[in-house]
């Protein structure tokens with residue numbers, strides 16, 4: 001004998017007395033089946049109710065294939081008769097989201113011929129997947145406005161079981177699984193849907209709907225929405241966010257876009273200035289290093305290892321030394337030893353060959369072209385030795 005669903009007749013029933021008909025576990029959790037229950041078991045994209053039975057926490061509600069409703073408990077329950085209490089705040093929130101979804105689906109279908117193919121009502125986000133190639137901002141705004149108009153029309157919502165005769169006469173948004181006795185939920189003349197869910201008495205109780213995000217999904221469009229209390233909480237969060245940003249930038253909320261644009265412009269200018277300053281500094285560094293450089297065949301050869309610079313910076317410095325007519329044998333101590341060798345165009349040195357020799361000293365590899373080469377190895381302690389070896393190799397050609 002399946003559990004009698006009290007919420008079918010009265011979705012507002014929050015407390016009831018019932019008899020335990022089965023005791024056991026469901027999905028590894030202690031659980032009981034009742035002869036009748038106001039708890040809604042997960043289904044139709046809506047999570048199962050929570051609440052208490054004799055003060056013991058009901059953490060989830062699920063229905064099995066036989067139609068029994070399993071109340072999953074925080075701890076085992078011994079009593080044969082129980083006082084049930086549904087977590088009403090949470091249930092009413094889901095009633096708002098759930099009925100809002102009915103109306104949203106009806107609006108999307110009647111105005112844009114976009115059928116709902118999937119629904120998810122989550123603790124945070126609710127979504128409908130619409131069968132339509134795309135939706136513009138105008139269409140989203142239109143669906144939102146039409147749905148709110150149905151909510152504010154505040155028409156009665158009726159849920160009733162309908163026989164096969166009448167069923168065929170109703171303009172159903174989605175066809176039922178079978179044309180037998182089936183529960184139809186109607187919102188005035190707006191919408192008739194087969195549904196076993198919990199609904200408010202009037203559409204007005206949904207409060208309002210906001211479509212807050214949408215994206216292409218599986219060839220259709222997934223629309224994220226919030227209704228009623230959630231829409232208000234969402235608005236509150238966003239208001240606080242805007243207040244924080246406006247205070248941070250010292251502008252009114254309406255000036256936020258232009259303030260952000262100004263900031264981005266200022267940042268871009270600063271970035272360019274910084275790049276120019278870095279280039280001037282590099283030039284200065286390069287000239288200073290050349291002035292103090294060793295001479296090999298009257299060519300200045302800068303032999304240095306550097307700390308605290310980025311590899312990019314060392315590369316640019318080496319390039320600048322080459323541009324100024326010199327040779328750079330630079331090392332960088334990071335987690336491993338880095339080597340960057342360059343020379344001015346036309347000089348008779350092969351930096352690629354030189355680097356291979358030096359890199360082997362630090363236990364690594366590297367190479368490149370005659371004008372520029374790069375490499376490194378793990379043996380940071382031998383970086384100095386590697387650079388000295390490279391300088392000595394250069395000097396070998398001296399007569």
Ligand SMILES: [Zn+2]
Nearest residue numbers: 185195196197
């Ligand atoms: Zn429903």
